[in-house]
Amino acid sequence: MFEPVDPKMDFPAMEREILRWWEEAGIVEKYLRRNEDSPKRFSFIDGPITANNPMGVHHAWGRTYKDMFQRYKTMKGFRQRYQNGFDCQGLWVEVEVEKELGLDSKREIEQFGVERFVELCKERVRKYAAVQTGQSIRLGYWMDWDNSYFTMSDENNYTIWHFLKVCHERGWIYEGTDVMPWCPRCGTGLSQQEVVTEGYREMVHPGLYLMFPLLDREGESLLVWTTTPWTLTSNTGAYVHPDLAYAKVLTEDGEVLYALKSRLSEIKRGYEVIEEMPGRALDGLRYRGPFDELPSQRGVEHRVVLWEEVSESEGTGIVHTAPGAGAEDFKISKQTGLAVIAPLDEFGVFVDGFDWLTGRSVFEVNDGIYESLKAKGAFFRLEDYTHRYPVCWRCDTEVVFRLVDEWFISMDELRDKIADVARRVRWIPEFGLQRELDWLRNMDDWMISKKRFWGLALPVFKCGDCGHVEVIGSETELEARAVEGWDDFAGHSPHRPWIDAVKIQCSECEAVVPRIKDVGNVWLDAGIVPYSTIGYRNDRDYWKQWFPADWISESFPGQFRGWFYSLLVMSTALEDTEPFRNLYSYATMRDGKGEEMHKSKGNAIWFEDGAEKMGVDSMRWLYSRQSPVANLNFGFSTADEVRRRFIIPLWNIYSFFVTYANIDGYDPSAGGPPAGERPELDRWILSELNSLTQSVTQSLDGYEPEPAARRIEAFVEDLSNWYVRRSRRRFWKSDADQDKLAAYTTLYECLTTLARLLAPFIPFVTESMYRNLAAPIADARESVHLEAFPEADESLIDGGLSSAARLAMRLSSLGRAARSQAGVKVRQPVERALVKLRSASEEMRLDSVASQVRDELNVKELSVLDDESQVSRFDVRLDFSKVGPKYGPRTKEVSAALEKSDLAEVAALAQSGKPVPVGAFTLEPDELVVASGAIEGYSVASEGGYTVAVPTDISPELRLEGAARELVHLLQNMRRAADFDITDRIVVYYEGDAALDEVIGLHAGYIRQETLADDVRRGTPPEGAHVEERSVNGLSARLGAMRQAR
């Protein structure tokens, strides 16, 4: 006996129950050890999840893939490490801890105490690592949770040191001066990677027009436009486009101005053009700067330079440049020789040398700047200007551009090597490679420093006396080189502030040198994991066994220049080899309407909410069937649809099976007839099952979950809507014969195979099914997840069976359409259906499925249309897939000849299987597709060369039979309404229309059999019977069903 199955399962409750059992029975433990002695290895290396907040449903998407492939490989017998990773260090954690503490700047952190602050960062990471672990377990993600790696670990940090030392030895590490996007609140530069990720906001800035008076042309000025007035303090030049047309104009207010001709409308007052010239004519003109009175501007020459990128679509075509406050400007200044003035300190406050501005924040000086410009007569016009402008990705503060010293890894020598390594990897989807190469072509040197507290301590020591730079590659090297502070540091993790105590001696000048204060870029932390987590430094043999990863997976946004990039850079530098062989990547999660999910918008779904409302199997299936290149629209209704369309039908089949298996006492351990000796329907579904197993295996071996999931859906649909639908009677008939046993055995095999095939996708439903179904089998494993993945038995795959079943389904569908058209319901038997197929070989095939089609369409007889005289219209077409290749360019002539032929004649010949002369050609019958348009006395439906026709006239006998079936239908409904058991026997009573006697007289046996009635009697139903007044095909009846004692 199987446990009875609740057809209205509460899936989330079931999942919780199974989680409890997994825990109690130690199943995960057994799973993790299942293959520990296997010679086959599958190396998955986890991209660390930031342990800074609870995980969301979008993380569950990626984790579903990770779990699926590890489970699949486990079932296939591969030994694995099952190691999860947590990303720990970096600004994102600092910002959250700052919020908790109510701190708002680096100064406040320093006052609070860096040591306490860093401890709190560590604590936060541990807390959320635990939260995410719990959530992942709820998802059914089976990992070795006690063995997760943390990027803040000593080993991770020291392995990065090693990497940096290798880079340094090759001369790639340098300290550079550059203008970087800078967050004045966080007090740190933002790397290229950080700014381009969601780092832009729409904002309103001043659009300020002002004049730069030309020194060499008295009374004439350049008209300039800027959206960052504060940078005017550091102006040293103005760009004009060399080739565009500029104009000199006289305004109605008497100003003589230069501006781009196409932008003169910006003047917004009356003017006349005095002269036109190309931009290059203005090259080198000197002008009086807007803030020449500031000490920092002393001695600076301001002049016009040419730049081809000057925009024609905004401003005046004359662009103010402050090379100390703009990234592009700084680069250009190296060629033009324009002076560089750096105005801001790390908090965005003006430094010394800026007179009244010094000590004031960049965000509060605009009004003063306007006043000053007005006083100097340089102010022209001010308006609001809305544009996208970078903000700090962590705290949303508006970014400034600031001249700073940062540390970089030079990419000049690495760039091409990395590209070669990237090309050795299989990228899924394929275009991933193009994206990565595109990034590799465009990237700048990698900025690895950050002026913060919580992160990798860059092991860089720069001598204050002689400028010599040294990079320390390990903790032992540091200890050996330490001349000061080692005792204070010993016993601590290599983080600030403890590490800052250690000083070394300069190997050039013997000065005592402290570490630079900077911490590292977070992508270093994640990029090193294929080295740090598998013993690269300390156990090279072990490392070689697991490196490179066979498979990694993350979503695209950010990763091509984030994790994928850092993995490639670091592995190329260390070993010049690929750190992973296959990469599976996927798009972005949106809400149910396709809009971006944001906590602030209120359309984000918490993982727990999702899990408890939809059940994680629904979520997991939704993810599994998603095309990875497309964004996933995720919502409660989409998950619900998945449950309705896939999980519930699957469950219904299972529940159906268990219901009848229990009634019949089916015992799977007793075996059944050999597959080859079972009825065609069984052999068909087994063929489909094995072919499914084959293609799912192939897809998963190729790391493509989506086609696997879609194939499984199609199979479940066939199983439900054809196999079970067609087999129902076999299960509930009363004889216990071979046919019934074959049906049970077949459906049992389908369900247990499906449970194993689906186990990596939906671990809960499959576990529930498998445990119940496998219980009677002596050597079954206790959990489906300890089972082997199904192996396809190719000998059971038979394309002919598949075609026959497709044919049956198609004919049934057409027959229903024909019935529907004529208004004859399926319950009403009809004499015959006429069918017309595409070929003679299909007619052979028809025999094997004719009984199914007859049954499905409720017809007495199924025959191939042979009396062509009844057909009043023929539709004959070429089968181009055969004719095309054979006749090539002459296909059109064949087609034209056919159109001129007598279609009835052609059809007749084709039907009889003889060669058909068509014009100058002779066609084989199977090169033609013949359909019948209309047939006298029939309702006809045609599609794709198939025709099914059913008669529109019904004989009186058939009407009576129809009424009997109607009666059975009503009685069945009454049985259910009365809540009788499926096996209860009844006595039927009826009163009403006299014509009922004839119906019942003829079909009492049938009615008794179908409704499990011992007798059918005319008369008033006794007390206690279930009674309903009904119309039976127009005959009024009062029906009673009386349950008999068991």
Next chain:
RNA sequence: GGGCCAGUAGCUCAGCCGGUUAGAGCGCAGUCCUGAUAAGACUGAGGUCCCUGGUUCGAGUCCAGGCUGGCCCA
């Protein structure tokens, strides 16, 4: 300006190696079946497969150019 992706029904998306009558789900209208019963099936309406050219006997599918949207880089 460059790279990548997408454009198929009202909406969300399938469509393998090119085969001539393009599918599913949701939604809408209607019907049916049901001893899987708070499921299921069918029918119908709804398409310029973004546009233009090319290759081909044949193009939603391949090629070129363009348009629109998204992502990325300048």
